[in-house]
Amino acid sequence: MSKLVRVLVVVCLLLSIGALVLGMQLFGKRELLKGRAQKLEGAIIRLGALIEEEAPRGTPAQYPERDISPLTIDFLDDQEFSTFWATYSNSYEVADAAPMNLKRREAELMAYYKRDAGGKVLKDARGLNVTSGEGTMQGVLDELLDKAEAQYNLLNDTREQMARTRAELVKTIQDMNTAKSGYRQSIAKVQEAEEAKVRMEGELQMAKREAAEAKEEQRALENAVAEERRQLQFVEEQKIELEDNISQLKEEIAGLRGQTPLKPTPSDVQQSDIDQIVVDPGTKGTVVAVNETWNFVILALTDATLTELLGENMDKEPGAVEYMIKRKIGDQETFVTKIQLQQVRRDKKLAIASIMTDWQQSGVQEGDVVFR
Numbered sequence: 491m492s493k494l495v496r497v498l499v500v501v502c503l504l505l506s507i508g509a510l511v512l513g514m515q516l517f518g519k520r521e522l523l524k525g526r527a528q529k530l531e532g533a534i535i536r537l538g539a540l541i542e543e544e545a546p547r548g549t550p551a552q553y554p555e556r557d558i559s560p561l562t563i564d565f566l567d568d569q570e571f572s573t574f575w576a577t578y579s580n581s582y583e584v585a586d587a588a589p590m591n592l593k594r595r596e597a598e599l600m601a602y603y604k605r606d607a608g609g610k611v612l613k614d615a616r617g618l619n620v621t622s623g624e625g626t627m628q629g630v631l632d633e634l635l636d637k638a639e640a641q642y643n644l645l646n647d648t649r650e651q652m653a654r655t656r657a658e659l660v661k662t663i664q665d666m667n668t669a670k671s672g673y674r675q676s677i678a679k680v681q682e683a684e685e686a687k688v689r690m691e692g693e694l695q696m697a698k699r700e701a702a703e704a705k706e707e708q709r710a711l712e713n714a715v716a717e718e719r720r721q722l723q724f725v726e727e728q729k730i731e732l733e734d735n736i737s738q739l740k741e742e743i744a745g746l747r748g749q750t751p752l753k754p755t756p757s758d759v760q761q762s763d764i765d766q767i768v769v770d771p772g773t774k775g776t777v778v779a780v781n782e783t784w785n786f787v788i789l790a791l792t793d794a795t796l797t798e799l800l801g802e803n804m805d806k807e808p809g810a811v812e813y814m815i816k817r818k819i820g821d822q823e824t825f826v827t828k829i830q831l832q833q834v835r836r837d838k839k840l841a842i843a844s845i846m847t848d849w850q851q852s853g854v855q856e857g858d859v860v861f862r
Contacts, residue, residue: 531596531599531600534592534599534630534631534634535592535593535596535599537592537634538589538590538591538592538634539589539590539591539592540589541589541590541634541637541638541641542587542588542589542590542637542641543587543588543589543590543591543637544587544588545581545637545640545641545644546581546584546587546644547581547584552575553575553578555571555572555573555574555575556571556572556574556658556661556662556665557569557570557571558570558571558572572658572661574654574658577651577654578651579647579651581644582644582647582648582651590634590637592630592634595630598625598626598627598629598630599627599630600627601625601626601627602621602626602627603619603620603621603626604619604620604621604622604623604624604625604626604629605625721838721840724835724838724840725778725779725788725840728788728833728835728840728842729779729781729788732781732784732786732842733781733783733784769798769811769862770798770862771861771862772861772862773792773859773860773861774789774791774792774795774813774860774861774862775789775790775791775792775795775841775860776789776790776857776858776859776860777789777790777815777854777855777856777857777858777860778790778840778856779856780853780854780855780856782853782854785844785845785847786832786842786843786844786845787815787829787842787843787845787854788840788841788842789829789840789841789842789843789860790839790840791834791839791840791841791860792839793839796834796836796839799811799831799834800834800836804836808831808834808841809831810830810831810832811830811831812828812829812830812831812846813828813829813830813831813843813860813861813862814826814827814828814829814849814860814861814862815827815828815829815854815858815859815860815861816858816859816861817852817855817858817859818859824851824852825851826850826851826852826853826854826858827845827846827847827849827850827851827852827854828846828849828850829843829844829845829846829860830843830844830846831843832844
């Protein structure tokens with residue numbers, strides 16, 4: 491019997507030693523679990539300070555929509571507007587919402603089991619301890635997760651709204667840039683219109699000052715028209731007279747042929763007589779009439795040519811000066827013939843010249859250019 495007691499004592503001693511070792515190990519685990527639980531509790535409390543107690547509520551947006559109708563000068567009865575604000579909520583703009591205060595619910599965070607008013611742990615239908623619901627750590631965590639999810643959803647909605655806002659802003663900037671460009675052009679046109687207005691007012695004043703001279707100018711124009719008619723009549727008379735002179739000369743030449751040497755014609759004039767007048771190169775006038783039957787033309791001379799032929803006082807004899815005639819068609823110029831001056835009418839700025847048929851390349855026409 492004593493042996494059995496000794497064996498039991500030894501077994502108890504060994505079990506006690508094992509229990510002590512296990513107790514020491516469990517104590518270390520207890521400190522670990524306690525530290526982790528305290529850190530988790532502190533982190534949840536700090537996290538609650540970043541979660542809004544209630545989701546912000548905004549009022550419907552009441553802002554003017556952007557006009558997207560085309561730019562026209564006509565008045566539009568029905569303008570078209572964007573629908574940007576239809577999906578916009580003011581809740582996106584709410585700041586500094588009240589966060590959760592889990593510090594005052596620290597007791598709930600430390601309660602793993604749900605207890606009744608008397609502090610007794612409640613059981614579920616299966617007889618297990620209830621670990622969720624109001625008043626437990628799980629209840630606080632579930633509430634924190636629900637509000638964090640709501641805040642996360644609001645964050646995603648805000649991001650989507652920011653993308654729509656950016657697109658709307660880009661369109662608005664583009665419209666503004668286009669409008670400013672048109673506005674600058676309008677300002678330039680307005681400035682041009684104001685300048686034109688000033689010019690028109692000046693011209694109007696000038697027109698008023700010239701109104702008294704209008705009748706005089708009209709009479710001067712009528713006199714100029716009459717003068718032109720007289721010049722045309724003179725040209726016709728000169729033409730008829732020249733034709734009569736040519737006929738008479740032909741008759742005289744026929745009567746004197748064989749008796750006396752012929753009187754030198756203009757083409758027989760010596761080059762020394764022609765060169766007595768210094769003729770500068772350039773345009774001298776234009777052809778205003780042509781007589782192909784008697785080979786002569788009537789010229790309208792420039793003032794510089796008259797001065798060149800007759801001198802500053804218009805009292806010199808022009809001499810038998812030779813000119814050339816060309817025709818300008820587009821950018822091309824064609825030589826027509828040479829002519830020799832016969833007679834100059836100083837007061838009319840007209841001249842008669844004979845066509846040198848030896849040089850003629852084509853028929854002379856009215857409007858051809860006389861040059862040297």
